[in-house]
Ligand SMILES: Nc1ncnc2c1ncn2[C@@H]1O[C@H](COP(=O)(O)OP(=O)(O)OP(=O)(O)O)[C@@H](O)[C@H]1O
């Protein structure tokens with residue numbers, strides 16, 4: 319596949335570590351503009367950690383991280399914040415601000431970084447919550463909604479500023495099949511409609527096969543990425559036993575259903 | 576061909592003013608009134624929308640029914656996305672099919688979808704079907720995700736109760752609270768006895784950590800505060816007593832004050848702020864993370880697992896901190912007295928020892944145990960009762976400190992009355 323799209327995020331030989339504890343090393347990847355990039359691997363292999371480093375929460379110990387060709391960590395803190403404004407993030411646990419209502423959670427970035435008027439903001443908040451089917455929950459507190467709803471509210475907050483690059487950490491965990499399929503559509507539509515680039519951590523293989531067009535597979539044992547490519551390619555052509563097992567189990571299940 | 580023509584953007588009014596129907600100009604004015612800053616927004620050069628034309632829309636009648644055409648750049652952050660007026664579809668007959676023309680649409684993002692959503696909801700009310708097939712696929716799919724019902728309006732806040740009812744309610748809940756704390760105390764005492772016989776579910780590791788935190792780690796601040804209190808008492812006393820050549824009684828003043836009141840009360844206030852606040856914050860955070868629920872499901876009683884170590888740690892350390900506070904306070908008084916007055920160290924020491932009886936000492940010792948139990952129980956109870964948000968953790972910590980300090984002083988007053996009656 320000759321990919322001529324410009325590269326948005328790029329890592330060259332990056333090592334990620336918490337103190338002396340190395341989580342992943344030799345990470346090299348290119349996320350193309352408009353692609354849906356899947357981060358795959360077993361539990362605890364460092365997917366969330368990789369995502370954290372991509373959004374600037376964890377500085378790689380070695381290697382280079384470029385955003386639109388600009389070295390991310392070479393800039394000043396203000397420049398990094400500027401770059402971060404182009405990112406939207408859904409955290410694995412939702413990470414809603416617990417002392418605000420769902421609507422206020424989505425509204426806060428809009429209030430902070432735009433000079434839109436309150437009624438315009440309210441309209442956009444309703445829109446974003448409407449996308450994820452959470453309109454009825456606009457005035458509820460995060461503690462009053464279910465786990466899956468918290469996920470969806472987090473997603474609405476992630477897309478509040480119509481970001482260029484979206485990072486989703488297991489967006490469909492805890493959602494029913496219908497909502498989760500709707501979410502896939504939403505992700506595809508955000509990509510097609512807004513030209514957003516999406517980095518997604520997911521174990522939901524059927525959804526990955528459906529939406530992702532590029533990806534990386536991390537191995538927990540060797541602590542290095544062992545495969546690159548779209549989930550579909552990896553399923554059909556990768557000989558790496560780890561990857562094969564990961565992709566194959568789901569295929570068996572699909573066959574049974 | 577074109578029967579009705581509406582423009583929403585004020586700049587457009589100049590160019591097309593002669594084609595405007597009355598209805599449309601009224602609409603434009605309304606829009607301008609509703610949004611006096613619209614010019615400002617448009618002039619702001621957002622780097623992304625610079626040079627792009629402002630969004631505008633036009634409803635016309637095509638061959639197969641009404642057609643809504645969208646021009647310009649529709650980005651949410653420009654702030655210039657118009658809202659579709661409530662009566663915008665009044666000219667279209669009910670049951671007709673509204674088509675879209677997006678050939679002149681430049682950049683767009685969810686701002687455009689917000690506008691289309693307005694159209695969708697108003698169309699739904701007026702029984703007009705949207706021919707979404709005429710929209711580009713991404714727009715159509717995003718629009719399809721949105722419900723055609725308006726957002727629910729927030730329920731009105733409950734009215735405030737009349738004064739007497741509110742007072743009654745508060746009194747009742749206050750009494751209930753006292754009952755709850757008392758039963759919590761009873762359970763803790765029971766748990767304590769079980770712990771003594773080794774049959775309790777308390778983990779001694781927890782007791783040890785809590786006791787270390789409440790005891791040795793508090794020595795510095797308890798020491799500093801009591802030293803200063805002793806010094807201040809001596810200083811104030813010395814200034815007055817010197818006038819009567821009774822400087823030596825500074826020792827009695829400091830001794831009695833520290834032993835009877837100050838050491839116990841000051842230490843309790845410090846512990847209410849330091850340890851009580853931290854227990855309340857810890858337990859309310861556990862509440863927010865559903866950790867308490869997890870304990871309950873396993874059948875691990877919160878009273879013995881969480882509260883007992885917290886209360887015991889304070890009950891164990893408070894009397895010792897009181898003792899330590901007395902000594903340090905007297906030392907503070909001694910330092911000031913020796914440097915200000917003409918008295919010997921031995922004289923000061925002798926005067927101190929003879930100034931208070933052992934009864935007073937034991938009385939305050941017991942008092943500090945009560946303070947410890949009170950601070951432990953109330954802060955744990957406040958933590959357990961807290962809400963589940965981050966702000967609730969802050970509220971719980973503050974409340975624990977306030978209730979702790981006020982309660983300690985109130986209990987001290989009760990003890991003072993008892994002491995008077997008993998004659999200590
Ligand atoms: N703050 C931290 N300090 C130290 N180690 C950490 C920290 N956060 C995560 N780790 C370790 O990093 C490793 C990877 O964690 P990570 O959360 O990235 O896993 P993951 O691939 O996202 O797993 P999952 O699929 O279960 O979410 C784990 O071994 C974890 O123990």
Ligand SMILES: [Mg+2]
Pocket residue numbers: 365366367410487
């Ligand atoms: Mg993770």
